[in-house]
Amino acid sequence: MTKIYIPQDTVSCALGADAIAVALADANKSVDVEIVRNGSRGLFWLEPLVEVEHNGKRIAIGEFSGSDVTSLLDAVSTGKFESLKGYLGDIEQHDYMRDQDRLTFARAGIADPLCIDSYRALNGFKGLERALALSPQAIVDEVREAGLRGRGGAAFPTGIKWQTVLDTSLEAPEIQKYIVCNADEGDSGTFADRLVMEADPYQLIEGMVIAGLAVGATRGYIYLRSEYPKAHRLLDAAIERAEQANYLGADILGSGKCFDLEVRLGAGAYICGEETSLLNSLEGKRGVVRAKPPLPAIEGFLGKPTVVNNVLTLAAVSSILCDGADAYKNFGMGRSRGTLAFQLAGNIKRGGLVELAFGTTLRELVEGYGGGTHSGKPMRAIQVGGPLGAYLPESQWDTPLDYESFAAIKAMVGHGGIVVFDDTVDMSKQARFAMEFCAVESCGKCTPCRIGSVRGVEVIDKIRTGTEPDNNMVLLKDLCDTMEFGSLCAMGGMTPFPVRSAIEHFADDFSKK
Amino acid sequence: MSTETIEAIVDRLSHKEGPLLPILHAIQAQQGFIPSDAVGLIGKKLNLSRAEVHGVVSFYHDFKTESGGVNTVQICRAEACQSVGSELLEEHAKASLKLDWGETSDDGQITLEPVYCLGNCACSPSVRINDDIYAKVDAARFDELVTQIRKNN
Numbered sequence: 001m002t003k004i005y006i007p008q009d010t011v012s013c014a015l016g017a018d019a020i021a022v023a024l025a026d027a028n029k030s031v032d033v034e035i036v037r038n039g040s041r042g043l044f045w046l047e048p049l050v051e052v053e054h055n056g057k058r059i060a061i062g063e064f065s066g067s068d069v070t071s072l073l074d075a076v077s078t079g080k081f082e083s084l085k086g087y088l089g090d091i092e093q094h095d096y097m098r099d100q101d102r103l104t105f106a107r108a109g110i111a112d113p114l115c116i117d118s119y120r121a122l123n124g125f126k127g128l129e130r131a132l133a134l135s136p137q138a139i140v141d142e143v144r145e146a147g148l149r150g151r152g153g154a155a156f157p158t159g160i161k162w163q164t165v166l167d168t169s170l171e172a173p174e175i176q177k178y179i180v181c182n183a184d185e186g187d188s189g190t191f192a193d194r195l196v197m198e199a200d201p202y203q204l205i206e207g208m209v210i211a212g213l214a215v216g217a218t219r220g221y222i223y224l225r226s227e228y229p230k231a232h233r234l235l236d237a238a239i240e241r242a243e244q245a246n247y248l249g250a251d252i253l254g255s256g257k258c259f260d261l262e263v264r265l266g267a268g269a270y271i272c273g274e275e276t277s278l279l280n281s282l283e284g285k286r287g288v289v290r291a292k293p294p295l296p297a298i299e300g301f302l303g304k305p306t307v308v309n310n311v312l313t314l315a316a317v318s319s320i321l322c323d324g325a326d327a328y329k330n331f332g333m334g335r336s337r338g339t340l341a342f343q344l345a346g347n348i349k350r351g352g353l354v355e356l357a358f359g360t361t362l363r364e365l366v367e368g369y370g371g372g373t374h375s376g377k378p379m380r381a382i383q384v385g386g387p388l389g390a391y392l393p394e395s396q397w398d399t400p401l402d403y404e405s406f407a408a409i410k411a412m413v414g415h416g417g418i419v420v421f422d423d424t425v426d427m428s429k430q431a432r433f434a435m436e437f438c439a440v441e442s443c444g445k446c447t448p449c450r451i452g453s454v455r456g457v458e459v460i461d462k463i464r465t466g467t468e469p470d471n472n473m474v475l476l477k478d479l480c481d482t483m484e485f486g487s488l489c490a491m492g493g494m495t496p497f498p499v500r501s502a503i504e505h506f507a508d509d510f511s512k513k
Numbered sequence: 514m515s516t517e518t519i520e521a522i523v524d525r526l527s528h529k530e531g532p533l534l535p536i537l538h539a540i541q542a543q544q545g546f547i548p549s550d551a552v553g554l555i556g557k558k559l560n561l562s563r564a565e566v567h568g569v570v571s572f573y574h575d576f577k578t579e580s581g582g583v584n585t586v587q588i589c590r591a592e593a594c595q596s597v598g599s600e601l602l603e604e605h606a607k608a609s610l611k612l613d614w615g616e617t618s619d620d621g622q623i624t625l626e627p628v629y630c631l632g633n634c635a636c637s638p639s640v641r642i643n644d645d646i647y648a649k650v651d652a653a654r655f656d657e658l659v660t661q662i663r664k665n666n
């Protein structure tokens with residue numbers, strides 16, 4: 001029997017994978033094949049990427065379409081794939097895959113994401129088994145040793161956050177604690193959280209259970225954005241199966257430890273990715289940002305000690321506990337240890353997920369992996385780190401991608417999203433959008449953010465139409481300062497970053513109108 | 514939506530920690546929007562004021578207070594989609610459907626909405642129709658999708 005893999009993630013399905021699976025099942029009358037709906041490997045520009053298991057290799061055919069089904073089945077019978085349209089050969093040797101440092105995404109795309117046996121066969125749940133034999137403090141130490149920093153954007157050391165939550169037991173031994181996974185992934189240009197949830201959901205579940213063991217939390221929530229319906233279905237199914245297999249529930253693998261997990265849907269608010277707004281939302285309130293202190297680690301969900309971590313942070317914990325802190329720490333540079341899931345997006349030829357150790361440059365990523373723009377026109381600006389990240393001109397593309405180097409040029413790595421724009425981009429329009437987005441998504445708590453962003457749109461419009469451009473530019477810069485220094489959270493506080501970077505590096509776009 | 518149905522939903526979910534969003538999602542999934550009667554009822558059952566429940570409903574883009582079209586068509590307006598011409602797609606959609614954001618077509622089939630990122634940013638522009646996402650959507654593909662919706666109903 002030959003296995004044919006057709007991905008079932010959002011991107012593949014958005015490009016017709018479901019219809020291909022149906023066409024293949026219908027056409028297949030004589031050849032002995034089994035269709036497996038795997039997760040994506042993250043080589044999104046090649047989706048739907050169909051793979052055939054052949055001589056111990058996975059032979060891939062990219063941009064597959066329903067009309068290629070008959071020739072694929074013929075190739076399966078003859079064992080000759082080379083002449084197929086879109087033939088890529090052994091996918092593991094593809095130049096996009098071969099040199100990646102895949103830790104978190106090592107399993108992505110290999111198997112049916114809901115098959116627990118496949119997960120186990122690929123080192124799944126080894127980290128959890130190890131954690132069950134360790135003391136809570138030893139688990140926290142391992143995570144701190146690994147140098148893991150939060151992947152949601154702020155890059156706070158995970159071990160320190162966990163220690164704070166663990167230590168609340170000293171004063172209140174019986175207190176209910178929570179693990180909350182931030183799966184709000186609102187930044188444009190990011191999809192790594194989604195890929196974990198759709199291609200390897202047990203890894204996230206495993207990481208959350210380990211977090212629970214580490215800090216003494218018995219309940220967990222995954223706060224998932226409502227824009228991800230497929231991830232929602234897959235997570236719900238994975239949780240149910242993990243419960244049946246005793247990886248969740250009242251007696252995890254016979255250890256007597258318990259952990260319950262539930263997915264909660266957001267409701268289309270970008271600000272609910274900010275952790276305190278998220279907690280309010282989870283409690284059933286308006287997603288308004290809370291002032292800190294108190295830290296969520298001490299007074300979080302329902303006022304109880306709560307770990308809030310990003311999907312990728314929690315997923316990384318599984319591999320850290322499986323392979324040890326040293327193995328993880330050996331990747332990276334400076335104070336940025338381990339790997340980051342870079343997400344190549346926007347106007348790019350080869351968009352997808354590239355997991356690499358920190359320290360590579362933007363140019364290596366967008367030119368080497370990305371292959372330049374999709375339009376074929378020259379690249380002009382790259383926005384890194386989502387809607388609150390700066391737009392970088394070519395002179396900054398050789399900056400090493402690590403947290404400190406990026407902070408030094410007033411940019412941020414954030415969640416690793418990289419959005420490429422070609423030379424048709426009008427940067428004054430992008431600056432306007434940054435303000436507009438802030439106006440739409442502000443939680444409304446502080447005036448500089450709520451009102452400032454609206455005024456920002458108006459002032460940029462005046463500059464764009466040539467109304468007292470010099471005076472209005474002074475006003476805009478002043479407004480950016482007010483927003484940066486007068487806002488409670490990074491929504492209002494960092495919206496000035498894309499705006500200022502556009503003004504500073506692409507000044508022509510503001511004056512030629 | 515009858516009082517009994519709303520109460521049944523609230524009763525089924527009120528044991529949850531922070532039950533309001535799950536309740537609102539469940540009502541909207543069934544009714545397509547949050548009827549104003551539901552706001553008071555939920556408040557009474559959860560011991561919240563009408564204003565508190567209304568405040569939550571109005572905070573989130575997802576929750577609607579009036580019925581919309583049979584199908585919700587969302588076009589991504591975020592940066593990754595902008596970089597490959599989503600603005601042209603927006604203009605095309607508005608002009609061809611004769612709708613602005615938030616409006617519903619006269620035949621009641623389509624409500625047009627903006628969305629900020631569908632996580633499909635390597636294959637933009639992206640469109641969501643109900644629970645299905647479509648990649649690399651240009652004007653021609655958009656027209657096909659709309660025709661398909663109208664044929665299905």
Ligand SMILES: Cc1cc2nc3c(=O)[nH]c(=O)nc-3n(C[C@H](O)[C@H](O)[C@H](O)COP(=O)(O)O)c2cc1C
Pocket residue numbers: 149150151152153154155156158182183184185186187270271272273274275276308309310311313314489490491
């Ligand atoms: C406006 C705003 C949006 C955010 N959106 C997200 C998000 O979508 N996902 C995420 O994990 N963190 C997001 N964050 C960061 C969270 O506040 C928080 O730092 C993170 O969830 C902590 O987890 P980590 O330490 O694992 O990164 C956002 C922050 C701000 C200010």
Ligand code: SF4
Pocket residue numbers: 271289441442443444445446447449450487488489490491492493
């Ligand atoms: S900066 Fe904006 S989003 Fe953040 S708390 Fe203030 S008003 Fe809310």
